[in-house]
Amino acid sequence: MSRAFLGLLILAALIVPEWGPYSFDQQDIAQALATPSMKHWFGTDALGRDLFTRIFYGARISLWIGFMSATLAFILGSCLGMLGAYFGKLVDSLLMKAIDIIAIFPSTLMAILFSLVFGRGVFGILLALTLTTLTAPTRLSRALSLQIKQQEFIQAAWAMGATPWRILLRHLIPNIRQALLSAWILQVSTNMMAEGFLSFLGLGVQSPACSWGTLAHEGVSFLQSYPHLIVFPSLVLLTTSLALQNLEPS
């Protein structure tokens, strides 16, 4: 079910904004704030832009940021964690100190700072999310590697004269891969939500481009009279996040 939903979502995100009847930034003031109908399935926003199209256009940005930031953080973090576990001593304590510093840096703070430096948009938010999520994979891969390092089969491999690369690639990575992958899937969902959160605060993706958070941000001022503007994009985010959480990596 989760797979089917995510597959459909990605397909729709690719197709709807390209070949749908409307484009994501096409305005039609006469049709502004229309409620859902046959012509506009999810209604239109304050500028008469079709919400259905915008949601699937936003899917590209939301999914992309969630996926990229989590993936980059996991690749970098796993390497750092393994490095720390392998070298130990000074390298390890310096690395962990750096991670501790990042950990006390709230992601919102970092996103605000990066949005000031790089301008509001996809790049700043991607960088901020990647950096702030670096802590979890680093700690996880370090802990797992330390655990495995002490086990007999690794010591046996050392004793038989295996090179560090061989131990890393043939023994360490296959043994910690599964745990890292399950944490990665959850991180994609978390980061996607974090992007929505930041864009909702007005710190992320800016109009006319949009992510699901931007759409909610634009919709919140019409909460009383046109709740569909905030409910539809948020429900899509909710369903996607649930689907990601139920996805077992294989």
Added chain:
Amino acid sequence: MYILKKILGSILSLFAVSALTFFLVRVAPGGPFDTDTLYPAEIKNLILEKYGLNQAVSTQYWLWIKDSVRGEFRESFQYLGQSVSSILWPSLQKSSLLGGISLFIAWVGGVILGACSAAKKGSLLDRMIFWMTAIGMSLPSYLTATLLILVFSIHLQWFPAALWGGAPFLVLPTLTLSLRPLGVITRYTRRSMIEALSSNYIRTAYAQGVPHWRIIFIYALRNSLIAPVAALGTLGTHLVSGSFLVENVFQIPGLGRHFVMAALNRDYPLLMAATLIYGVILIAFQGGSDFLLAMIDPRIQAADTESLS
């Protein structure tokens, strides 16, 4: 020795965070007095001189460190004539109240829900709690907030929709803020409770005829508290980030709102002070979690000091 090391490390982290923030906001385009275009250049220079903004950034940072160590915070740029502490102190109280109540709900509620769902593993209750927490963790907090406002303040008119006042004003913001952490803590407790329940000493207790609820809440709970206590550090980050949104949506004049406004207005003294406060809060969460862990399970402290030395 262990505590001394921790404190020293925390001070170092605060230094690093303050330096990062200080230099990053200076690198960002725009300054605090850019909007005052009406003034001629000489007056502008005088303003910059008054606030020490015409010096090199590194000198400014050094001066700021000296002031901070002495516990002196300068005047805010945006609120003329008001010291940073007089602005931040009342807002910190509001945010702490909000965060404290949410933390309590999330942690105590999460441990109880997690324990119940582990005790009745596989039952209808377990599945219901699973789906509730799944939705709670996936629900974007802005949707929670807006739905709560729509239902409870616009339609039912039970609670006020925004601003700050007595207890009724606290209900919707704390609900919004605690929902996600509640799910996280429930999951952690459930997992470690199930693990604890499968251990030998629990089987022995059952064999001796100890009642089920007593085993859950007395025998197994202590050992399954390790995961939710260790999660306190992450919980702190959740609450701090969440407070930005909640204070924004519910128009609460708390620390998070001041922080965002200060960053956008380039109000450096206010921003730096708020950053420090956040740093201290998050360190306290992490430190408190480490301390509690060592109290619950003495083996943890021993292991930690070993790996440090």
